[in-house]
Amino acid sequence: MSKIPNVGPVTRAITRPNSKPKASQSVLRALLRRKVVVVAIVVLAIIVVTAAFAPLLAPYDPNEQDPAASLQGASAAHWLGTDLLGRDVLSRIIFGARISLLVGAAVVVLAGLLGVTIGIISGYVGGVVDAAFMRAIDALMAIPVVIFGLALGAALGGGIGNVILALGIGTLPVFARVMRGQVLGVREMDYIKAGTVLGIGPFRNMLVHVLPNCISPIIVLMTMNIGAAILTESGLSFLGLGVAPPMASWGSMVSDGYRFITMQPLISFAPGIAIVVTVLAFNILGDALRDVLDPRLKGVLR
Amino acid sequence: MTAATKPVLAVRDLRTYFRTRTGDVKAVDGVSYHVNPGEIVAFVGESGCGKSVTQYSTLQLVPPPGEVVGGEVLFEGLNLLDLKPYSPQMRAVRGGGIGVVFQEPMTSLNPVMTVGKQIAESIRVHLKLSRADAMSRSIDLLTRVGIPDAAQRARAYPHEFSGGMRQRVMIAMALACDPRLIIADEATTALDVTTEAQLLEMIRDVVRETETALILVTHNLGIVARYADRVYVMYAGDIVESGTTSEIFENPKHPYTLGLLSAMPRIDDPHERQLEPIPGVPPNLLDKPDRCPFMPRCPFATATCETSPKPLLEGGEHSAACYEVDRSQSLLRAQRELREQRAELAARSVVNDLTAPGGMP
Amino acid sequence: MPSVIVSRLFQALVVLVFVSILVFVMMRVVPGDPASIALGENATPEAVAAMREELGLDQPLWVQYLTWIGGVFTGDLGRSIASQQPVDQLIAQKLPITMQLGVTAFVLAVLVGVPAGVIAAVRRGTWLDSLLTVLANVGMAVPIFWLGILGIYVFSVNLGWLPVQGYTPPTVNLWENIRQITMPVILLSLVPLSQLARQTRSSMLEVVGLDFMRTARAKGLPRWRVTILHGLRNSLIPIVTLFGVGIASAAGGSVFVEQIFNIPGLGLLLVDSIFAKDYVVVQSVVLLLAAIVVAVTFLVDITYTWIDPRIRT
Numbered sequence: 020m021s022k023i024p025n026v027g028p029v030t031r032a033i034t035r036p037n038s039k040p041k042a043s044q045s046v047l048r049a050l051l052r053r054k055v056v057v058v059a060i061v062v063l064a065i066i067v068v069t070a071a072f073a074p075l076l077a078p079y080d081p082n083e084q085d086p087a088a089s090l091q092g093a094s095a096a097h098w099l100g101t102d103l104l105g106r107d108v109l110s111r112i113i114f115g116a117r118i119s120l121l122v123g124a125a126v127v128v129l130a131g132l133l134g135v136t137i138g139i140i141s142g143y144v145g146g147v148v149d150a151a152f153m154r155a156i157d158a159l160m161a162i163p164v165v166i167f168g169l170a171l172g173a174a175l176g177g178g179i180g181n182v183i184l185a186l187g188i189g190t191l192p193v194f195a196r197v198m199r200g201q202v203l204g205v206r207e208m209d210y211i212k213a214g215t216v217l218g219i220g221p222f223r224n225m226l227v228h229v230l231p232n233c234i235s236p237i238i239v240l241m242t243m244n245i246g247a248a249i250l251t252e253s254g255l256s257f258l259g260l261g262v263a264p265p266m267a268s269w270g271s272m273v274s275d276g277y278r279f280i281t282m283q284p285l286i287s288f289a290p291g292i293a294i295v296v297t298v299l300a301f302n303i304l305g306d307a308l309r310d311v312l313d314p315r316l317k318g319v320l321r
Numbered sequence: 322m323t324a325a326t327k328p329v330l331a332v333r334d335l336r337t338y339f340r341t342r343t344g345d346v347k348a349v350d351g352v353s354y355h356v357n358p359g360e361i362v363a364f365v366g367e368s369g370c371g372k373s374v375t376q377y378s379t380l381q382l383v384p385p386p387g388e389v390v391g392g393e394v395l396f397e398g399l400n401l402l403d404l405k406p407y408s409p410q411m412r413a414v415r416g417g418g419i420g421v422v423f424q425e426p427m428t429s430l431n432p433v434m435t436v437g438k439q440i441a442e443s444i445r446v447h448l449k450l451s452r453a454d455a456m457s458r459s460i461d462l463l464t465r466v467g468i469p470d471a472a473q474r475a476r477a478y479p480h481e482f483s484g485g486m487r488q489r490v491m492i493a494m495a496l497a498c499d500p501r502l503i504i505a506d507e508a509t510t511a512l513d514v515t516t517e518a519q520l521l522e523m524i525r526d527v528v529r530e531t532e533t534a535l536i537l538v539t540h541n542l543g544i545v546a547r548y549a550d551r552v553y554v555m556y557a558g559d560i561v562e563s564g565t566t567s568e569i570f571e572n573p574k575h576p577y578t579l580g581l582l583s584a585m586p587r588i589d590d591p592h593e594r595q596l597e598p599i600p601g602v603p604p605n606l607l608d609k610p611d612r613c614p615f616m617p618r619c620p621f622a623t624a625t626c627e628t629s630p631k632p633l634l635e636g637g638e639h640s641a642a643c644y645e646v647d648r649s650q651s652l653l654r655a656q657r658e659l660r661e662q663r664a665e666l667a668a669r670s671v672v673n674d675l676t677a678p679g680g681m682p
Numbered sequence: 683m684p685s686v687i688v689s690r691l692f693q694a695l696v697v698l699v700f701v702s703i704l705v706f707v708m709m710r711v712v713p714g715d716p717a718s719i720a721l722g723e724n725a726t727p728e729a730v731a732a733m734r735e736e737l738g739l740d741q742p743l744w745v746q747y748l749t750w751i752g753g754v755f756t757g758d759l760g761r762s763i764a765s766q767q768p769v770d771q772l773i774a775q776k777l778p779i780t781m782q783l784g785v786t787a788f789v790l791a792v793l794v795g796v797p798a799g800v801i802a803a804v805r806r807g808t809w810l811d812s813l814l815t816v817l818a819n820v821g822m823a824v825p826i827f828w829l830g831i832l833g834i835y836v837f838s839v840n841l842g843w844l845p846v847q848g849y850t851p852p853t854v855n856l857w858e859n860i861r862q863i864t865m866p867v868i869l870l871s872l873v874p875l876s877q878l879a880r881q882t883r884s885s886m887l888e889v890v891g892l893d894f895m896r897t898a899r900a901k902g903l904p905r906w907r908v909t910i911l912h913g914l915r916n917s918l919i920p921i922v923t924l925f926g927v928g929i930a931s932a933a934g935g936s937v938f939v940e941q942i943f944n945i946p947g948l949g950l951l952l953v954d955s956i957f958a959k960d961y962v963v964v965q966s967v968v969l970l971l972a973a974i975v976v977a978v979t980f981l982v983d984i985t986y987t988w989i990d991p992r993i994r995t
Contacts, residue, residue, distance in 0.1 A: 154693065158700035161972040161979070163934030166952065167708075170968060173956045174711050250825055254938060257827045258953060273828050277942075280835050291828030298823035382900055384891065407905045415902030423900075428893040431912050433990055442911075443901045478991045494901065 049311045059303035066297055070116035077110035082265045090283045100285045102275065108286055111267045112293050118268040119249045119297060122183055126248035127241040129187030134194025135237060139230075141195065142202025153199070156192045164189040164251055172260050179268075182261045186251055190244055197240060201233040235312040243305030246298035253294050269294050328355035329502050329534045330379070330419075335392035337371075337378045346606045348374045348387065350558035353634075356502060359532040361525070363549035363566070365539060365581075369603060371558040372538045373424075376504045380415055381406045397501070417447040420495030424507040426487035430479035437463070437475025440494045447498040462493040467523055485516035492524060502534045510539070521548060542585050546570055554578050557604050557614035559631070564639030574641035576619045576649050589664075613643070621645040621652075687984055694980040701972045702754075706747050708968075709961040737763070737962070750965065760962040764955065769966050772951060777970070779849060780947035783863060783939065784932040787870035791928060795875040796914075796921065799882025804909060806887065814879065821876030826869050827938040833865045834942070847944035866939040873935065874928030881924055885917030892916075918989050926979035933971045 050056050069076055078098075085105030092100045099108035141152040159167075164186065171185035255261050256270030264271075269290035276286030337349035349371045356362050364372040377383045379394045379401060394401040396414060404411040423429040431439055440462060441455035450458065456475070463471035466489040479487055488508060495503050505524065509517040525548055528535045537549055545552055545566065552569045554562040554577065562575040573579045580599040601618035611630050616622045625644060632642045643649070734740050737760075738749060753759045759769035802814040838846040845862050852859040889895065890913060898912040936949035944950075948967055955963040986993050 154696045155700050155704075157693075157697045157976075157979075158704055158972075161697060161701050161930070161975045162704070162968060163930040163971065163975070165934035165937055166968060166971065169937065169953070169956055170705075170964060171708050171711075173959075174708055174961075246823060250823070253825050254827060257825075257938070258941070259957065270825070270827075273825070273831065277831055280831060281839060284835060287828065287831050291825060291832070294825050294828065295820065295823050299819060302819060302823055380900060382896060384896075406899075412902040412904065415900055417902055421897075421900040423893065423897060425893055429897045431894045431898065431916070432992060433915050434911070442903065442907070446901070446903055446907075480992050491897075494897075 046311055050307050055303055056307040059300040062296060062300040063304065066116055067120065069113055070120050073114050073117055077113040079107035079110040081106060081111040081114040081267060090279060092283060093285060099289045100283055102286050108289055111272060112290055115267050115269045115272060115290060118262060122252040123245040123249040125183045126186045126190060127244050129183065130190035131194050131237060131241050133187065134191035135198045138195040138198025139202055142199040143206065156195050160192045165254055168251055168255055169260060172255060177260050179262050182252060182255055186248055190248060194240055197236055198233060201236065205232060239305065239309045239312055242301060242308050246301040249298055326357055328357050331355040331395040332379060333393040335375060335378055336390045337374055337383055337387055338390050340386040340388060344607050347558050347609045348606060349378055350609065352560050354553050354560060356534045356536060358534055361535045361537060361548055361550045363537045363539060363545040363552045364555060365542060365545050365552060366555035367540060367603065370555040372555045373506050376506055376536065376538060380419060416443050417498045418500055420500040420503045422491045422495045422503065422505040422508040424510055426484045426491060426511060429491060430487060432479055435476050435478055436490050440497050443494055443497045462497055466493045485512055485520060488512065488520055496527065500533060503528060504536045506538045542581060558606060559614060559642065560634060561615065562641040563634060568639040574646050574649060575643050576621050577615050579649055621648050686987060690980060690983050694976050697976055698973060702751060702969055705965050705968045709965045759966045762963045763960045764958045769963055772963065773970065776946060776948045776951050779945060780936050780949060783866055783870060783936055783947065787867045787932050788874060788928055790867060791871040791874035791878055795878030796882050799879040800886055800909065800914060802883040803886035803890065818876040818879040821872045826935050827942060830869050830939060830942040837865065849945040866943050866945060869939055870932050870935045873931045877924055878921060882921050885920050886913055889913050889917045919986060922982055922985060922989065925982050926975060929978045930975045
């Protein structure tokens with residue numbers, strides 16, 4: 020604490036070191052105010068923990084076949100029944116969480132990195148470059164994400180890595196747009212111009228001054244888009260793109276179970292419920308984060 | 322105006338509270354007043370004293386968490402507080418019986434509807450005219466309030482008008498259905514002085530012509546002095562003084578009114594006179610105790626003032642809600658005498674200068 | 683005003699060109715040679731070379747691109763590698779089917795979603811608002827394909843009210859057509875409906891406390907006028923902006939819906955072609971779908987000035 024010479028109480032109060040709670044603490048408190056959000060966070064925590072400790076929590080090996088127990092309904096031994104090859108549905112769902120979370124996170128991180136980069140460059144450089152980038156982004160947005168993921172993913176050869184790449188590219192437009200907007204807003208501010216006058220290179224100027232202000236909208240966007248990424252991935256898996264058997268993604272489980280819908284509906288239904296719950300929880304969290312951090316994003320959708 | 326004239330609006334013991342998590346904010350705390358036909362009545366007071374909320378309360382336009390919790394608002398025989406906000410009778414009063422001019426011309430008009438249509442809308446709903454008739458009446462109104470080229474301008478949107486012009490539109494809208502009363506809530510506060518003067522002159526002319534009563538809510542004493550017939554002075558949710566304009570300005574009774582007038586520069590003040598602001602701040606309306614709200618800032622406050630319940634208006638044409646009216650009156654008289662003495666001295670010294678040897682050639 | 687339309691039109695065309703380039707490039711990253719894939723493992727090198735020539739694969743890339751784009755204008759989009767049918771014929775057959783589904787779904791989404799959002803906003807804080815909000819949130823979290831399967835299980839297999847799959851054109855048998863598209867249309871409309879409801883509610887809530895709303899109430903206008911003509915009309919921009927997203931949603935969703943209900947539309951064609959590596963079909967169909975999205979977005983852009991006269995550019 021700096022030494023303050025003989026000053027009156029008013030000055031002392033103003034110059035006292037900041038005793039406000041850290042920003043992250045107040046965000047957390049604001050988030051936890053609504054019960055729905057608390058529930059969503061708890062649910063997500065459960066899902067993440069389940070995925071992380073899948074080998075310990077799953078009652079069976081997800082790939083363990085047991086032909087004798089084929090297509091059984093829910094029972095004490097198999098809470099959600101078994102599929103055609105006698106594999107335990109519950110275990111497969113638990114392990115499927117890993118895929119969904121992995122893909123969801125990877126897609127939004129990739130989209131975030133790519134989109135933010137494009138957005139910063141576009142916004143900072145301006146002019147024809149900006150216009151060209153923005154039309155390219157518009158073009159990307161014109162192709163529905165599912166179709167883009169399907170076409171590019173299949174063209175690249177299928178497989179989960181290519182799906183992540185394809186969806187990452189398909190989701191980047193909204194990040195690019197928001198980031199560009201932020202840059203445009205900040206670019207004209209005096210402290211940026213001061214930096215330029217002082218001789219700070221544009222790259223460093225951008226990094227040090229622009230980025231920190233833009234972190235919160237990016238975080239909000241990422242959370243709001245994880246749900247969509249998981250949905251899209253499950254859709255692509257349903258169609259046959261993505262993980263290869265015997266690994267199971269929730270989407271591919273739904274597809275596998277379609278044939279047996281009359282005999283063992285759980286094979287298709289259960290993973291769908293898992294998808295709904297996970298996506299819903301992420302969406303609720305995303306909305307809450309947006310309301311707390313940056314209500315201006317209300318007009319900007321995923 | 323005979324004693325038998327029935328007031329257009331008679332409000333009795335109106336109370337409006339804002340319900341918050343920490344308690345009730347008593348924005349309007351038992352206010353009674355009336356407006357006679359064709360009168361111009363001013364509500365004056367500082368920001369937050371409740372003068373605007375009082376007006377909105379009579380029309381049930383107070384947004385939540387505000388709530389009118391008590392009182393009577395009698396308009397043309399009906400107690401408006403008994404009606405539900407969207408009931409046909411209430412809707413007939415709103416716009417049809419009472420017109421409102423709001424403070425912010427920039428935001429008080431619907432940005433996506435032409436000006437002519439917004440006025441015509443009111444006319445069609447209340448007077449049941451056809452679209453064409455309503456529009457032509459609307460254009461007439463625009464001309465009446467001083468908008469040139471009204472037929473063209475009626476098809477323009479609010480953002481194509483300046484602030485002063487937009488207020489004229491609002492006034493036209495308030496007048497559209499021949500209301501018996503117009504409430505102008507700080508209608509000119511957001512405008513520049515010149516526009517303000519023009520607008521007020523126009524408003525006064527129009528209401529005199531149509532014999533419409535007018536409530537002027539303002540914090541500008543100059544406007545009150547020039548245009549109002551009667552004045553209600555409000556402080557912290559209460560009316561602390563009421564009377565005719567001349568009475569209030571020449572013989573203010575309530576210490577708050579005295580304070581307001583002292584803080585106002587006068588053209589006949591000697592130029593060394595300092596403006597005297599009223600020390601202190603208005604009370605917190607959240608834990609409002611039942612005593613005179615002005616007491617903490619009042620130079621005449623006594624121990625009785627601190628312990629007695631809230632004083633009420635005495636009644637009569639000029640009344641103040643104060644226990645110590647006599648003392649303030651004697652101070653006033655003393656001030657006036659002092660001023661007259663000084664003026665006399667100044668006049669005499671001028672004469673001396675004029676007649677002394679070596680004075681003016 | 684016309685200058686705005688012209689500049690927006692120009693922008694849309696630029697976007698379309700970029701889309702075509704994007705789609706073209708996407709289809710060319712295929713590892714492996716489309717000709718040999720099409721002909722199978724036992725093809726002779728001569729047959730492969732002949733096929734390559736036929737498909738124009740021996741030409742430089744930019745020539746192939748221009749040939750394709752030129753074909754867009756002349757109507758010659760090549761032949762499907764898998765079925766040998768001319769692509770423009772395939773599209774002509776299947777586009778109306780997908781359009782019927784998509785347009786109906788979109789209209790349903792608007793007619794149900796927007797009023798739901800208005801009601802939720804007007805009745806903010808009540809059980810009705812909570813219910814509608816929850817439904818909208820769930821609507822955005824449900825995978826279409828899964829719900830479709832669920833729907834078939836309940837309504838077709840168990841209750842027998844609606845057919846499991848298939849498509850009959852409305853001109854042939856209207857009633858059957860309606861029965862067949864009921865579930866697909868409802869499924870397709872879910873996501874845009876939920877988005878519209880949420881956005882409408884959110885925009886209305888922002889508007890409801892604004893000054894001009896108070897003026898409207900003070901004028902003694904009936905409640906519906908205040909809510910719709912003053913409230914909703916001022917909230918329209920973000921809502922209408924979602925129309926473009928809604929169309930993209932419907933296009934994407936049709937891929938699943940046509941698969942599950944076995945409806946021979948563009949979505950089904952697209953999926954089959956992608957897995958068959960039939961790039962000739964894929965590039966044109968994707969371009970078409972994207973063009974529809976661009977067209978809708980362009981139309982929405984133009985209506986902005988009409989909706990909000992303050993917007994000039």
